[in-house]
Amino acid sequence: MGLGAVIVASLFIVKAVFIGVIVVAVVVGLWELTSRLDEKKGIKAPLIPLAVGGAAMVVAGYVRGAEGAWVATALTALAVLAWRMTEPPEGYLKDVTAGVFAAFYVPFLATFVAMMLKADDGAQRVLTFLVLTIVSDTGAYAIGWRFGSHKLAPRISPGKTREGLLGAVGFAMAAGALCMQFLIEDGTWWQGLLLGLAVAASATLGDLGESMIKRDLGIKDMGTLLPGHGGIMDRLDSLLPTAPVVWLLLVVFVGSG
Structure with missing residues (x-):
């Protein structure tokens, strides 16, 4: 209840603070999802490009709207593909597939909250x-x-x-x-x-x-x-x-x- 009150209060004080709340939720959510994928399935979706790209997607959605969100999403997907190339090729396809899925499932959907806030x-x-x-x-x-x-x-x-x-x-x-x-x-x-x-x-x-x-x-x-x-x-x-x-x-x- 306390956490919810802080989140709602940030909506009506400074919008940028709420964008920060979204970014934190996205990064933590990505960490949880990629950690469970690694633990249970051995799928190593690269967290660093997902976290950085996910934060950029939310900010881009707020600043530039739908166009900014799509561009940031595409760049995040490319970053996932490139980042995974630094490791051996075994499991590459499943790792990057999971990474792109995570990018769409968590930060991309969250960008719509940022776009709502922009109004x-x-x-x-x-x-x-x-x-x-x-x-x-x-x-x-x-x-x-x-x-x-x-x-x-x-x-x-x-x-x-x-x-x-x-x-x-x-x-x-x-x-x-x-x-x-x-x-x-x-x-x-x-x-x-x-x-x-x-x-x-x-x-x-x-x-x-x-x-x-x-x-x-x-x-x-x-x-x-x-x-x-x-x-x-x-x-x-x-x-x-x-x-x-x-x-x-x-x-x-x-x-x-």
């Missing part, structure tokens, strides 16, 4: 993104725990239920209507309903996607940085894929700002 009402947009994702996760847990009896994807995530998914949709749509009506300039409640529905879908898919990765690796959590919650990647699983969805819908509904 005049960027703080409100990012707050809407955070609130809807958290409310979706909370609704899924609360309704699933109380009423869940039908498994959603038992082979991927046994704890998830269809009732929980309905809870995520209901909670997120209600929060979306409120956020679009009262937080986003020129936003309307019906746009919030659509936004909430999209967030519930993307957050659920993101959670299931990371569950697939963890099952493939044979681990429960990506890290231990947050006691009781796992690692940073275990908190970013639903946020990362939701960021481009919220960014796109806000641009369609109210413009880029």
Whole structure:
């Protein structure tokens, strides 16, 4: 709760501080992901070019928008290919493939948060993104725990239920209507309903996607940085894929700002 309060406060004080928060989360997330890949699969995705490139991608997205993010992403991929050439060729293909995947999965998706923040009402947009994702996760847990009896994807995530998914949709749509009506300039409640529905879908898919990765690796959590919650990647699983969805819908509904 304290960490969340600091993060939200940075949104409304100095935007650059929040960009720093994103960069730190990206670098730690990349470290967790590459470490688990190495430990469990022997895949050595090069962390240094990923960390440097990932930070550059977030900053470029904030400073230069989508064009800057794409250029930084391409340069990061090239840096991964070149960096791995300094080691023996055995395993080159799997290492660089994992590196490029990591670049897209963590920092590239995070750049959409930075692009949201770039708008005049960027703080409100990012707050809407955070609130809807958290409310979706909370609704899924609360309704699933109380009423869940039908498994959603038992082979991927046994704890998830269809009732929980309905809870995520209901909670997120209600929060979306409120956020679009009262937080986003020129936003309307019906746009919030659509936004909430999209967030519930993307957050659920993101959670299931990371569950697939963890099952493939044979681990429960990506890290231990947050006691009781796992690692940073275990908190970013639903946020990362939701960021481009919220960014796109806000641009369609109210413009880029």
